[in-house]
Amino acid sequence: MAPKDALAGGGAGGLLSACAAAIDKAVRGIGTDSMGAWTDQLREVAGAMSMLSVAGSPRFRVYEMDMGFGRPEKVDIVSVARTGAMAVAESWHGDGGVEVGVPLPPDYMERFRKCFADGIAGQHARRAEMID
Numbered sequence: 001m002a003p004k005d006a007l008a009g010g011g012a013g014g015l016l017s018a019c020a021a022a023i024d025k026a027v028r029g030i031g032t033d034s035m036g037a038w039t040d041q042l043r044e045v046a047g048a049m050s051m052l053s054v055a056g057s058p059r060f061r062v063y064e065m066d067m068g069f070g071r072p073e074k075v076d077i078v079s080v081a082r083t084g085a086m087a088v089a090e091s092w093h094g095d096g097g098v099e100v101g102v103p104l105p106p107d108y109m110e111r112f113r114k115c116f117a118d119g120i121a122g123q124h125a126r127r128a129e130m131i132d
Contacts, residue, residue: 016122055080058090058098076101 055077056062062075077087081103091097104112 053085055085
């Protein structure tokens with residue numbers, strides 16, 4: 001719902017700010033007459049864009065499973081290539097990290113990498129600001 005130039009020009013911070021504003025607006029409308037209008041807006045936006053689905057979870061602990069062959073070296077959710085979902089699992093190293101897999105055509109992958117890196121950098125910057 002935000003202007004594209006405001007989101008694009010703001011980098012990760014612009015996207016995060018737009019998301020926070022949308023969530024704030026939605027939460028304020030729960031239980032009020034404006035909730036009907038909000039759900040209509042959501043349907044309109046959802047029809048104009050594709051939704052992101054997620055396959056897996058870090059809580060499944062797939063790297064701890066042993067089916068008699070030892071612990072897996074790599075786990076892939078093959079259905080994501082067909083469905084376009086984002087695959088998520090805990091880190092193989094068991095250090096609390098998260099493994100994320102995104103099936104994109106090669107020409108889109110570089111843009112995704114940049115956007116994802118910007119988002120992570122934005123989160124680190126926000127955390128550093130909170131600590132200072």
